[in-house]
Amino acid sequence: MKLGVIGVGAIAQIMHVPYLAELPEADIHAIADPGENVVETFGDRYNVPNRYTESAALIEEQAEELDGVVVTTPMHTHAEVAVAALEADLHTFVEKPVAVTPEDAQDVIDAAAETDAVCMVGYMKRFDPGFQKFRAEVDELSEIDLVTSTVIPPDVGAVIEENYDIVYADLDDAFLEESNSKRQQQVEAAIGTDDETLTRAYEYHLESICHDVNALRSAFGSVERIDHVDVFKGWKYVTAQLRYEGDRRCILESGATDRKWYDERIRVDAPEGSASIEFSNAFIKNTPSDVRTKLGTEETTETQHTPSSDEPFKRELRHFLECIEGETEPRTPPEESKRDVELIADLIRTYDENGEANSVSR
Template sequence: MSQLRMGIIGVGGIAQNRHIPTFLKMQEKVTITAISDVNEKTAKMVGEKFGIAQVYAHYADMFEHVDAVTICTPNKFHAEITIAALEAGLHVFCEKPMAMRPDECEAMIAAAEKSGKQLAIAYHYRFMKESVAAKRLVDADEIGRPIVARAKGIRRRKVPGWGVFTNKELQGGGSLIDYGCHLLDLSLWLLGNPKPVEVMGTTYNELSKMPGQVNQWGSFDHETFEVDDHVTAYIKFEGGASLLFETSWSANVKGDEESVSISGISGGVDLFPFHVNQMKHGMLLNTEADWVPGEDDPSIPQAENFVNSCLGNEELIVKPQQAMQVSLIIDAIYRSSESGRSVSL
């Protein structure tokens, strides 16, 4: 196979703004053959917009016309559609998070192993050029054994006021499962994906339930808001490493903040902005990179990695077993907050 026939399932914002335009830039390796959406009117409109002729109301109707699918539906349907596509002999590129529950992740992995097809999860923060550079430094032992990570993804009054982001039944949660999952995945990857053993977490949804909301990303009904808008957690890993974590859609802070920091036994690396901090030759050295190679848009290397993996030319960078770790931690944070106690894994 020299060119992959791609189908897009769910043609909302993430499909139209990221995945479809990205695949269209890679036409020497992939062609978008078909799209589907439960809203047939929207599907037809998107088909006309991007010049995609085959449009379906039900995703299974496209299976015989494609080699792989990209799943951009609400989280509730990730597992169901992924398993159906794998059983039909297709490769699957699924939007994050992997699924709503860890048992769904396990079923997805089992289906992938049985089918022999690729299953990738769209954690695109790993493909940011700063992330790739940091991973290269960590793997080259430039900071020694990583022991502590700090991850923070804070937005000031930016609840997504579109789509189904605040619908708990369809999404499973709010800021943690939508936004914080990216920082969790990136931190785990830089730590070497150690096994999580204990999680203490607290979730809040009071900020967005207050009347008189000022929100920068559209409007929403504060009276029916039911998902988390601010989350904190402390995660311990096998081998002794730990992660301090915080994420929010609605924080009352001066401004947005996004950062990941990894401290090793002999140095550290910070992302966003990128810094390397080392102890060498009797000195404490702080290094800023004048230039970091890579694409400014992480969607491009992410899509290339999936397509090349399907064509047998690369290994997946985001492996499904690693994506399941993120879902395990998310589930544990929610359970810890509900019980008021730490959760052992």
């Protein structure tokens, strides 16, 4: 099937474009990126016949030829591009989060409802074999006492530079200024303030923890109450106490560091033991996640599982193609992503300058 790739930045160069080229069902028929140097480099490298510097031109001129598009542009453009693709009746895969504001996320949902085209959001953690094993281990526990989720990535730019030869777009200052202004306006609209610390916190942590917020939702249902939020070390750290369905309590921790290692994990404590997953570095291909169970009150049994090194990015793209073929429904629809955006915005909105948050029912 013929696909267009819109946005050929670092993660698309590392994951989406190479894996689409590997999948026998996929034919990269068109690409678009504002960096002409990127378009030409990857157009030549993957023999892509149709090349654009504007997403709108790709959609308008190729809508009749394409079966779908993969949208991997910056997050503040996700909704605009996804809506345009869906309005052209193109099956649409859009990277997470689906939008910066809940209102823009709703626009994507509305556009998807007006077409028979599939809309799927790129939450690749949901396709991680390790996460699927972790879900199965959690289901075996008698009850849940506490959930703890931690996301503290390293200096991502340094990781990418060390492992890949990325082609960065040659963009003029006016383009970058306009793009950054649009992003800032959306961030401020989402949380209802132009406070520099809080806007920076939302901008960073929205991208950082939306994967894990979505994974937690798939395992434990919706967040019904936010008990406490703290934002500290400037904007770099956010912690929250959440209540999921059935009064299941969760401690959520998100941070930003220049450290070398990737720290992303979920742990579930139960009366008889615990189950945990430590996710691998999302920017290094085919590195498996580790799942551990530790059981026993009188005797202790500890098991470590490394289910597979099959790459979650490739698995989610394969799933998208299966959805296009009508073989299944999207596992990660835009409605879920909108709820993730709403939750993360609520975390920042409910924080006050004293480091406390009002208890908020959702």
